Amino acid sequence: MIDEGPAPEEVGARGDADPYRVAVVGSGPRGIAVLERLAARLAARPPARPVELHVLDAVEVGCGRIWRTDQPSWFMMNTVAGEVTMFSGPADGRRARPGHGPTLAQWWASVDPDCPGPDGYAPRALYGRYLRFVLDTVEAGLPASVALHRLRTEVVDLVPDHDGYLLATAGGTRVRADRVLLATGHPRPRLDTEQQRLADFAATRPGLRYLRGDSASDMPLGEIQPGETVGVVGLGLSFYDVMVALTIGRGGRFEPAGEGRLRFVPSGEEPVLVAGSRAGVPILARGRNQKTATHTYTPRVFTTDRVRELRRAGRIDLRADLIGLLETEMRLVYYATALRLRFGAEVAERFTEQAVAAAGDGPARDTTARLAAAFGVDDLPELDLHEWSRPLEGRWFADPELFHAELLDLIDADLRDAEAGTVDGPRKAACDVLRDTRQVLREAVDFAGLTPASHRFDLVEWFTPLASFLAAGPPLVRLRQVRALIECGVLRVLGPSVRFGTDPAAGRFAAWSPRVGGSRVLLDGVLDARIPQQCLWRDTAELTRRLHARGLLTSFVNTDGGTAFDTGGAAVTQAPYHPVGTDGQADPGIYVLGIPTEHTRWFTQVGSGRPGRWTAFTRDADAIAEDVLSGVASGTRHQTPAGAGEAR
Template sequence: MVLERLVARLAEQHGRTGAREPLEVRIFLVDAVEPGAGQVYRTDQPDWFLMNTVAGQISAYSGVPDGGPARAGAGPSFGEWWQAVDPANYPGPDSYAPRGQYGRYLRSVLAAVQESLPPGVRLRCIKERAEDVVRGAGRYRLTLSGGERLDVDRVVLTTGHASNELTGREGDLADFAVRHPELRYIQGGSAADMPLDDIPAGSRVGVIGLGLSFYDVMAALTLGRGGAFAERPDGTLRYLPSGTEPVIVAGSRSGMPLHARGHNQKPPTYSYRPVLFTPERVRAHRPWGPLDFAEHVYPWLKAEIDLVYYGTALRRALGTDSAARFTDRVTSAADTGVPQVADFAEQFGLRDQSPLDLDTLARPFEQQGFTGPAEFRRVLRKEIEQDLANAAEGNVDSPLKAALDVMRDTRWVIRELVDFSGLTARSQRDDFLGWYVPRASFLAAGPPRVRLRQVLALLDSGHLHIVGPHTRYDTDAATGRYVVSSPRVEGSALAVTTLVDARVPDPDLRRNTQPLTARLRERGVWTSYVNREEVPREGVHREPGEAYDTGGVAVTRSPFHPVDHEGRADEGMYVLGIPTEHTRWFMQVGSSRPGMWSDFVRDADRIAEHALEARPASAAVRGAGERPAERRAG
């Protein structure tokens, strides 16, 4: 997106100046896996790795088609492109595409950008890894894995997912496999890059986590081994094994696979606008200083979720007019504080709607114990079947799925409130990252419905065991095996010979082993962002309070220059995306809605604008003034 906005701005500049002022700009796009598609969307991966956003809601262009050729600033959405290049096999805008197909779309976007370069602008794509970036003599020297060195004036670093040093429990599990050569420990990362083909048929595989990556591992070890799913007359799936599969033994803290996305009923350009959970309302009641997420932010977010939940139920039960009057009444009440939305719903005649409890939804078995795997499997099936029923109703008509979509649609509000020490150090660590983010990921970032249907089929066939809540992954020195078990399910322990960590590594600059990141960290060019509280004393004097080292790369506000160990911002360098997670929030975004300038597009455009400003490179490093760790919202 940065590249797209660079070229779009250069084209605009050329249009204003014509041939009088040649632009003379050289751009290098460096990617070790596949320029354009990158690692996650590389085009040679199997089609069983699916996206979790429908095709019609995705675009990598900053503008919609305008009748001219696709180019930087104007081009088709992913769904429109897919329909144009493969109309016979296009499953529609509400379908979930293979990641490799999205990679092919991204390659087409890159080709369109290349074809729309204005005179004097050259773009070179380099399939190598950037090993180092060193500033000197007013410029930056990039060292590539093939030995080439590039001297440039600006550097944009979007290095993506981390590769972390294994420490703690993960380190112990990996070391156990080193001491027992017949075992395998597969570190967390992209399932498409894991050595899953090496796992023997018929062996047991322990899988850590039941999130999105779990579904990828599950697909690779079933569909990827030649298995197939057939639909029964009642609409359920039956698994047809190939005989070459291993047996999957999976679990997580919740013991419940990630909830399915609701059937999409929203047009591609739909954008929900909150009426209760807005930055203005939150700040009206806390106009200064860092926020406490549990006290100041979450009550307004929960009220917004409840507004949609009860409003949808009212619309279904009593009609659109009742739902609209209910929304107006709640909104008016919000002028004096967080409204009790459930009470208003009851006043409007909705008395049998169960309250929405995010904790119970995210941890459905938290208060339960089970006499054995058979009992847990029965309860688990019931939970999955209920989730599928809710998802089938759709993300407009299902009160639950419509409400949970609010958690996705209001991410921009949360970012505005929590980024750059918007929360106190304790609240960011405990309330937000420790409590809310795991629940939001579980409830609002799920897979297509077909994945949950496949889970049921594999549970029935015996190719998948989900052991239960609070899953443990232990080592047994006596047998030389890993053991997967749930303390809540009697007799659940199963020995496995392979352990796969199906969790995306948490971004952490301090543990990242990627060569470029490690070198920038060691030289103090990249530093870890610290949320520092200040405790007021008498008068205006403040003293240091609690500090939380987030592990995210410390950057300035837009356009996101890294801040070095001396507190200086490097104004010729920009850092965007996953490396800055925890300094900012929810940076793992790879697209925008068609024609809509989300933060994804705005961030990229601001970097493009700044990078093209005429300024002496020798002045690239300046004092950051107020350190980002000390910034406060408001």
């Protein structure tokens, strides 16, 4: 409960002309997107009644923690600037305003003569500046009857109060609100058993360190001393952040070494990085972007209609019902790309039409490949999602040198594929289908579309990491840097199925790959380079813990009566995403958007809208804005039925 305490400062106390108050908790991209849609709607129909928008963020109001503007410039986005916008409509030659404004690339070009253009990757801090510009534009575009208030503080509690809510903050200020958006983003969960074991081991041994996983700019990487041997858990996007921070960030530099390669010139301040993951290969590079910012892809086989039809027939099994369709869709692009390059667009189109017809009602692996061969392309490696995501599966290596030789070959092959591009490179063009069909997959899986077992084992544990590995990688320069660091010995990749453990006799950590002979290394520290996943019952945030304990936030349980998967994501209704409490009732004055709802919905880790069309990111924000403003007239809450699935 909120302690009434001695007269704290109170924002929006009752009686001051009774404005309609909206609190936005979290001003990362999700919170800002809702504010932009609120402002666009308010500007279009200025309210007669005063409205107050309260924006609260614990770290930096306007951009939030992940995109804070004081982080070093070596932390970069993974999305090209031309594909990023936080305005719900394009710039139209007039001043930027809610509903119309520049993409990140357009804004970047307007503030920096060295902007590399729409295919460049912006530093995260620069995206933070853009987000703050969006919030400033939102504020400037509000009608006279609407005021925006910014508060940099952590919200620690939220309780019902009269017809609305009362928010308590760490700073003591209280905020009253008629509607509350929880867009709290990336969590900081309690360590799991294995992580805790490593942390405890370090805690009792001076000089040893364990750094928990987080956004790399929030990790105390400065604690790592030059020359130390540090284990890095995970080879995903955060691995690249940590790698860059501990090399470029330590004064080392990469210089051209001919033939598109790089050479690393150390500063002497670097530690030695010993990294590993299950796959044993750093997440693959993004293809060189060849698509325009407004490019759209229309699936031919893995379509929304087909997925809806499957859903109508009952719960879906991802592997049995969907992966075949998705692979066929990818093969269409894979072979059509090669055919277009060799024989021209007309041949590629004929192939696609025949392949789609042949695919008929089901996946047609052999048909597509055979048809491509008949058209003249029979020399491409077979497209198999699992094999592509685990290129070292089943492989054993006698020693680390043999493993590294194989790894460098894989990296070179991926660099060639990435260089070939997202339109002209068959492999990267095919992998882009994984990004381009995310919304189709959401139609299949959101709100318990999959069986509980398929949800857990196929989607969460298998497909999501697989899709990240193949289609959500870093710019290709990062993989070139990995290559250079391996060659000069600053980075060692251990191999597949890597284990991190302790060696009490040596008083150090140890890491090894059971599939690479002689790979065991002793370590001075372990650094977890994985972004923590959503899990309500492990969340350490005071607000979340309280709302969970009180039953306002509940874990979404996917159940089919027999089996159940307790997901750890917040249970919410369909749009506009009200939380579903322990009693199964939705709270109609609260909205939960983005990462806290992961598992109820899929792939919520999205940081912007796309130019040219509304993606789910903007549609979600608008659905919430519309519902929020429906209360301006009455100010009262209304009843909303609970969503699919069960809440605990």
